Amino acid sequence: MTHAFYVYGSYGFAALVTVAVTLWTWADGRARRKELAALEASGIRRRSARAKDGE
Amino acid sequence: MSETSLAITKFSDLANPTRFLALAARILPWMAAFTALCFVVGLYLSFTTEGDYQQGETVRIMYIHVPAAWLSMMGYTIMSLSAIGTLVWRHPLADVSAKAAAPLGAAFTLIALVTGSLWGKPMWGTWWVWDARLTSVFILFLMYLGLIALNRAIDEPSKAARVSAVLILVGFVNIPIIKFSVDWWNTLHQSASVLRLDGPAIDPEFLRPLLVMAVAFTALFFTLHITAMRNEIWRRRVAAQRRMAARLASREG
Numbered sequence: 390m391t392h393a394f395y396v397y398g399s400y401g402f403a404a405l406v407t408v409a410v411t412l413w414t415w416a417d418g419r420a421r422r423k424e425l426a427a428l429e430a431s432g433i434r435r436r437s438a439r440a441k442d443g444e
Numbered sequence: 445m446s447e448t449s450l451a452i453t454k455f456s457d458l459a460n461p462t463r464f465l466a467l468a469a470r471i472l473p474w475m476a477a478f479t480a481l482c483f484v485v486g487l488y489l490s491f492t493t494e495g496d497y498q499q500g501e502t503v504r505i506m507y508i509h510v511p512a513a514w515l516s517m518m519g520y521t522i523m524s525l526s527a528i529g530t531l532v533w534r535h536p537l538a539d540v541s542a543k544a545a546a547p548l549g550a551a552f553t554l555i556a557l558v559t560g561s562l563w564g565k566p567m568w569g570t571w572w573v574w575d576a577r578l579t580s581v582f583i584l585f586l587m588y589l590g591l592i593a594l595n596r597a598i599d600e601p602s603k604a605a606r607v608s609a610v611l612i613l614v615g616f617v618n619i620p621i622i623k624f625s626v627d628w629w630n631t632l633h634q635s636a637s638v639l640r641l642d643g644p645a646i647d648p649e650f651l652r653p654l655l656v657m658a659v660a661f662t663a664l665f666f667t668l669h670i671t672a673m674r675n676e677i678w679r680r681r682v683a684a685q686r687r688m689a690a691r692l693a694s695r696e697g
Contacts, residue, residue: 391495392502392566399505399559403512407664410551414671421678428682433689435681 459535461677468674475667482660489653496650505563507653510638511661513556516584517619519549519665523591524616527609537673539605540680542612543595544672548665550588557585568632576625577633580618587615601680 390396428434486507496503523545529538560578561571572578591608598604626635637645644651 390501392500395562395566396501396504399508399562402558402562403508403555406551406555410548410668411664414668414675418671418675418678421675421682424682425678425685428685428689431689433685435685 459537461537461540464537465674465677468670472667472670472674475663475670479660479663479667482656482663486653486657486660489656493649493653499567502563502566503650505559506650507657508661509556509559509563510654511658512552512559513581514658515661515665516549516553516556516581517622518662519545519552520584520588520612520616520619522669523549523612524619527612530605530609531613537677539601539609540673540676541669542605542608544669544676546588546592546595548668548672550585550592552661552665553581553585553588557581573632575631575633576629577622577631580622580625584618584622587618591615 490504490507495501523542526538526542526545529535530542557578564573565571591612594611595604595608598607625631626633638651638654646654
C-alpha cells in the first residue's frame with residue numbers, strides 16, 4: 390500500500406482515541422455504580438426509594 | 445399522586461432522570477451492538493474498496509476524517525440545543541446532556557484534526573495551513589476544552605450549568621463559520637462534496653464506505669453520549685446522597 394504510514398497512522402490514532410474514550414466512559418460508570426452501591430449498603434437511600442420501602 | 449409507572453409515553457417523560465436511566469439500561473446494549481456491527485461493515489468496506497486515481501490509498505483516511513469532522517459539529521450542536529434547554533426550561537437533563545457531550549465532541553474534533561493533518565502531508569505537502577476551515581475547527585477544539593474547564597471550575601452545579609450554557613450558545617456562531625468557511629473564503633481545504641444541493645459529487649465506490657462509517661461514528665457518539673449522561677446522573681445522585689448523609693450525621697451529632 391502506498392502512503393501506508395499515513396493511512397495506518399490515521400486509523401491507529403482514531404482507534405486509540407475512540408477506545409480510550411469508550412473505556413473511560415465505561416470505567417466512570419462502573420465507579421459511580423460502586424459508589425451508589427456503597428451508599429446503599431450503608432443505609433443511605435434516595436427519598437423516593439425510602440418511600441417505596443415504607444420507611 | 446399514584447403515578448409511579450416508568451413507562452415512557454411521550455418525549456417530555458424523558459425529563460424524569462429515573463425514566464431516562466430505565467430507558468438507557470434498555471437501549472444501550474442494542475446501541476452498542478449496532479455500533480459494533482456498523483464498524484465491522486464500515487472497516488471492511490474502507491479497506492476493500494478501490495483507491496482514488498489521484499489520492500491513491502490516502503482516500504481511505506477520508507472514511508474516518510469526514511465522519512469525525514461531522515461529529516465534531518454535531519456534538520457542538522447537541523450542546524447548543526441542550527444549552528437552550530438549560531436556559532429556557534431549566535430542564536435537569538439538558539445540563540447533563542451538554543456536560544456529557546463536551547469530552548466526546550473534543551475527542552472527535554481531535555480525530556478530525558489529526559487525520560486531516562495525516563492526509564494533508566502526502567496530498568498537500570504540508571501537515572497544517574492556517575486556512576479558514578482548519579483554523580475554525582481548531583478554534584472549535586479549543587472551545588470544547590475551555591467549556592470542559594469552565595464547567596469543572598464552578599462548584600455549584602446550577603450556576604455551572606447556566607454559565608456554561610451561555611458560553612456554549614455564544615460559541616455556536618463558530619458552527620456555520622466552519623460549515624461555510626470553504627465557500628466564503630479561498631481555502632486549501634476542498635468545498636463540500638457529500639451534502640450538496642445537486643447531490644454528492646463523489647463516486648459511489650467512495651460514498652458507500654463513507655456513509656457506513658458515518659453511521660458507525662454517529663452510533664458510537666450516541667451510545668457514548670447516553671452512557672456518559674447516565675454516569676453524570678449517577679454522579680449527581682452520589683453527591684446528593686452524600687450531602688444528605690452529612691446533614692443527617694450533623695443532626696444526630
